[in-house]
Amino acid sequence: MLAGFSGFTAIYIFMLAAFTGYEVISRVPVILHTPLMSGSNFIHGIVLVGAMVALGHAITPIEQTIGFIGVVLAVGNAVGGYFVTERMLAMFKRGGQQ
Amino acid sequence: MSTAVELQHALEKTETSLHQAQQDFTQLKQISSQYLAETGPTIQTETPIPVDKPLVTDLPTPSTQATTTVPPPHPLQQILKDWGAPVIEISYFLAAVLFILGLKKMSSPLTAKKGIIWAGVGMLIATLVTFGYPNMHNYTLILIALVIGALPAWWFAKRVAMTDMPQMIAIYNGMGGGAAAAIAAVELFRSTSQGFDHGLTVQTLAVLGALIGSVSFSGSLIAFAKLQSIMKKSWIFPHQKLLNLVIFGIAVLLGIIIVIQGQAPIPLLIAFFLLTLIFGVLMTLPIGGADMPVVISLYNALTGLAVAFEGFVLGNAAMIIAGTVVGSAGTLLTQLMAKAMNRSLGNVLFSGFGATAGQIVDESSVQGSLKPIDASDAGVMMAYAKQVIIIPGYGMAVAQAQHKLWELTKALTDKEVTVKFAIHPVAGRMPGHMNVLLAEAGVPYDMIFDLDEINAEFSQTDVALVIGANDVVNPIARTDPSSPIYGMPILNADYAKNVIVIKRGRGTGFSGIENYLFYADNTRMLYGDGQKMVAELLHAVKEL
Numbered sequence: 001m002l003a004g005f006s007g008f009t010a011i012y013i014f015m016l017a018a019f020t021g022y023e024v025i026s027r028v029p030v031i032l033h034t035p036l037m038s039g040s041n042f043i044h045g046i047v048l049v050g051a052m053v054a055l056g057h058a059i060t061p062i063e064q065t066i067g068f069i070g071v072v073l074a075v076g077n078a079v080g081g082y083f084v085t086e087r088m089l090a091m092f093k094r095g096g097q098q
Numbered sequence: 099m100s101t102a103v104e105l106q107h108a109l110e111k112t113e114t115s116l117h118q119a120q121q122d123f124t125q126l127k128q129i130s131s132q133y134l135a136e137t138g139p140t141i142q143t144e145t146p147i148p149v150d151k152p153l154v155t156d157l158p159t160p161s162t163q164a165t166t167t168v169p170p171p172h173p174l175q176q177i178l179k180d181w182g183a184p185v186i187e188i189s190y191f192l193a194a195v196l197f198i199l200g201l202k203k204m205s206s207p208l209t210a211k212k213g214i215i216w217a218g219v220g221m222l223i224a225t226l227v228t229f230g231y232p233n234m235h236n237y238t239l240i241l242i243a244l245v246i247g248a249l250p251a252w253w254f255a256k257r258v259a260m261t262d263m264p265q266m267i268a269i270y271n272g273m274g275g276g277a278a279a280a281i282a283a284v285e286l287f288r289s290t291s292q293g294f295d296h297g298l299t300v301q302t303l304a305v306l307g308a309l310i311g312s313v314s315f316s317g318s319l320i321a322f323a324k325l326q327s328i329m330k331k332s333w334i335f336p337h338q339k340l341l342n343l344v345i346f347g348i349a350v351l352l353g354i355i356i357v358i359q360g361q362a363p364i365p366l367l368i369a370f371f372l373l374t375l376i377f378g379v380l381m382t383l384p385i386g387g388a389d390m391p392v393v394i395s396l397y398n399a400l401t402g403l404a405v406a407f408e409g410f411v412l413g414n415a416a417m418i419i420a421g422t423v424v425g426s427a428g429t430l431l432t433q434l435m436a437k438a439m440n441r442s443l444g445n446v447l448f449s450g451f452g453a454t455a456g457q458i459v460d461e462s463s464v465q466g467s468l469k470p471i472d473a474s475d476a477g478v479m480m481a482y483a484k485q486v487i488i489i490p491g492y493g494m495a496v497a498q499a500q501h502k503l504w505e506l507t508k509a510l511t512d513k514e515v516t517v518k519f520a521i522h523p524v525a526g527r528m529p530g531h532m533n534v535l536l537a538e539a540g541v542p543y544d545m546i547f548d549l550d551e552i553n554a555e556f557s558q559t560d561v562a563l564v565i566g567a568n569d570v571v572n573p574i575a576r577t578d579p580s581s582p583i584y585g586m587p588i589l590n591a592d593y594a595k596n597v598i599v600i601k602r603g604r605g606t607g608f609s610g611i612e613n614y615l616f617y618a619d620n621t622r623m624l625y626g627d628g629q630k631m632v633a634e635l636l637h638a639v640k641e642l
Contacts, residue, residue: 007299010410010418017406017419020198021426028205030438030523030548033431033530038267039204039214040427041398043197045221045270046420047277047405049190049228050412054284055243056234060291062364063284064236068243070280073315075247077274078225082218083255084266089210091537094544 035092038085045078182230189227190416196220197420201427207543224416260538261495264527265325268394271401272318278311278404279371285411286356286367295360300411305353307407309374314397314404316378321394324387325527333383339448342380349373381447389446391528392436396443399428438523440586471622473631476598477638483560483596485516487552489589490532491525493566493602497628500539503565506636507541513639518555519546520589522570553590562594564615566628572613583611597621600631 028036051074055067196216203213229237251270258266282304289296296304323329352370356362385393402424409417436443480486488507494500507517519536526532533546556562564571571591575583591597592615599616601623615621624631 013415013418014406014422017422018426021201021423021428022430024198024202024423025205025427025430028431029207030434030529031521031533031543031546032205032207032210033435034263034267034526034528034534035210035530036201036204037395037398037428037431037528037530038263039201039217040402040424040431041267041271041274042214042221043201043217043420044274044398044402044405044424046193046197046224046417047274047281047401047408048221049224050281050405050408050414050417051277052225052228052240053231053234053412053414054281055236055240056231057288058236058284060287063287063291064239066280066283066287067236068239070277070284071240071243072247073273073280074277075244076251077270077277078221079248080251080255080266080270080273082214082221083252084258084263084270085204085214086211086218087255088260088263088534088537089204089214091534092207092210092543093537093540094207094542 035085035088038081038088042078042081042085045074045081048074048078050074182232186227186230187415189223190414193220193224194416194419196223198423201423260535261527262326263531263534264391264394265322268318268321268325268390268397271394271398272315272322275311275314275318275397275401275404278401278408279308279315279374280311281408282308282311282411283367283371285408286362287364290361290364290367293361296411298357301357301360303407304411305357305370307404307411308371309349309353310400310407311404312371312374313378313381314400316375317382318394318397320379320382321390321397324382324385325390338380338384342377345373345377345380349377385446389439389441391531392432392439392441392443392446394528395428395432395435396447399425399432402426402428435523435529438529438587440583466617466619468616468623469621471598471624473624473626473634474638474641476622476624477635478642479596479598480510480561480563480635481513481515481639481642483515485518485555485559486510486561486563487518487520487556487559487591487594489520489522489562489564489567489571489591490536491522491565491567491570492527492532493568494628495526495532495535495566497566497602499565499628499632500535500541502629502632502636504536504539504541506632506639507545509636509639513642517545518552520549520552520591521546522549522567522589523587525567525570549587549589556590556593559594560596562591562597563600564591564597565600565632568613569611571615572611573618574611574614577614581611591615592618592620595620598624600624600626600628602627 025036025040048071051067051070055064055071058064058067197220200213200215200217200220203209203216205213229240251273255266255270285296285304286301286308289301295301320329349370352366352373356366356370359366382393402421404421406418406421406425409415409419409421432443436446488503490500490503494503510517519541521532521536523529526535533543536546537543567589569575569583569586569588571589572583573588573590573592574581575586575588578584597615597618597620599621601616603625616623624635626634
């Protein structure tokens, strides 16, 4: 464990992050629903960091196998999520802009 | 314990670590000057730092003055040991900040492009510093896994058609859920194989994250299969809900046993994971394709939550923050989508769509008749209009008519006709999907309007052009309480002076409900393929 914070600190982080997520997108226009869903899908690709650590700590073959699958899936989430979102957002433009 | 004593303790601790740092530094210096003496010209060493002089003089010198004689293995390793953890912590913090700012930017069309780049930078930083994480092995495996996972994801993400975007999001989301479950699995297996306990809180969160993550994984795969039309029908059989409940119950029971046991036997863990995967499949099977966007959005929020839980297990604040932010933002987004589709979340999850819809309204109750028009007349009507509102539906995207539609828009604008696009929240296959499809064709987003923004304008509009849309313009949603779509907000196309409907044939919409708009006195039907008809309209407008 790297940070080593107590249970209550984690609950505070959890609560504040939940409010942040809610506030950040509470006024989002419908036109951005699909890209935003895709963007938030990319952000939980941070699971990659955890998957790397899990595989880094794996010892038995079964742990290594599951850890390996975990990293493959996580990097797919992060990389795929990024390029899909970027492609969608790159197309949005205002009138007069070309 | 009083505050003064506590403070003193803290000071003592600080001093000890300062001492340690000073000693390390001196040793480092010695080693480096030794190294330099062997390999190159000697560097004049400065006056050595007084190691023994205490920094806080009025405190007793700590008794733990360890005089380590073992030199550190290598200066670089020592630096990594001293600075590795803080650098990783700071980078994770930075990543979390970049994610939140990126998400904020993504919620406005002006800054959205920057938003994803910011979040991407955060992800890159977090991934790179993780290679310096303490006590890591299997670096080769990690690198191989990164390449194997990244290349196909990148390849498909770059090539997938915009119409297929919903299932792409589904599959990438499922992968995230699967990764969260895999982290939980490794941690649970590890505690058994290495014989240590995670503690009740961590064990509970690991099991919860595993449950949510694997349901999201297998559920998203089914959602993908349905949207990709690999799996066409909804599987509904008797006692389905009961079976789902039983499987879910057993999975939860096994989860509780794993939490209580601490170091759970491997077969029990395998059984638990298999059951959660099966539950994800069974839960998603009965849900119809039309409700899939809401389901994908829900699984997106669930994956975020699973990531947050596993972040707690690993003591990783970046995962907790990013996961929770996505969890709550995704929940809100799911609610917004369900509301836009006039469905409650419970309704989506626990009843097949086919159960309520599909009942066809008695034909005899329809007043009036279908009145066809040809493209040249329709084109003239639009060219002489003051304002035209175009209402595209998914049928337009299927016919690939969006590029021709944009050309028609430009031709009309040249004739000083005001053209606006009206998008119903459920146009396309998920909210906002139609905007992406129009944006792909080059339609600027300030010509595109939401239902709330544009509905008041139909009464001052000369022509409403409906292309590939059906249920979202059906006035029966306002008038007939017995209709399955009653109460759904619709675009008031029928209030326009003239309505032109481009339609392939006479069939009913996706829900099988007769559309009263098509029989209205001010409506003309333009039968034919969407792309071809728009091309003919364009031709007619340009000829004038």
